[in-house]
Amino acid sequence: MTNKEQGKKIGQIITKAWADQAFKERLLADATAVLKEQGLAVPEGVTVKAVENSDKVFHIILPQGPEGKMSDEELDTVAAGRAGDYTEGFCTNLMWGIF
Numbered sequence: 001m002t003n004k005e006q007g008k009k010i011g012q013i014i015t016k017a018w019a020d021q022a023f024k025e026r027l028l029a030d031a032t033a034v035l036k037e038q039g040l041a042v043p044e045g046v047t048v049k050a051v052e053n054s055d056k057v058f059h060i061i062l063p064q065g066p067e068g069k070m071s072d073e074e075l076d077t078v079a080a081g082r083a084g085d086y087t088e089g090f091c092t093n094l095m096w097g098i099f
Contacts, residue, residue: 006040013038028052 001009013035017024027034031050032042042048051059 001040009038009040024052 013027017027023034027050031048032046034050035042035048053059
């Protein structure tokens with residue numbers, strides 16, 4: 001499955017959760033099982049958690065950082081908002097590194 005196809009499938013799952021309260025509750029309770037039911041392969045040993053934002057709670061997902069220690073120059077680049085390879089495409093590829 002391509003990244004585009006996976007993105008479309010995730011969008012369909014989110015839309016279904018908005019429209020179907022029982023489906024949303026199952027997604028929040030056991031995201032891995034629901035994703036598998038919907039045709040997304042979840043690798044063995046990977047845990048998937050679904051959370052829901054509200055008007056009082058907003059979740060920020062922190063990606064796993066690069067391996068090893070970053071140089072002072074690399075840290076300055078990230079701190080200045082020019083993260084380049086460290087965060088490039090993170091929001092659009094959040095799930096695709098796993099699936």
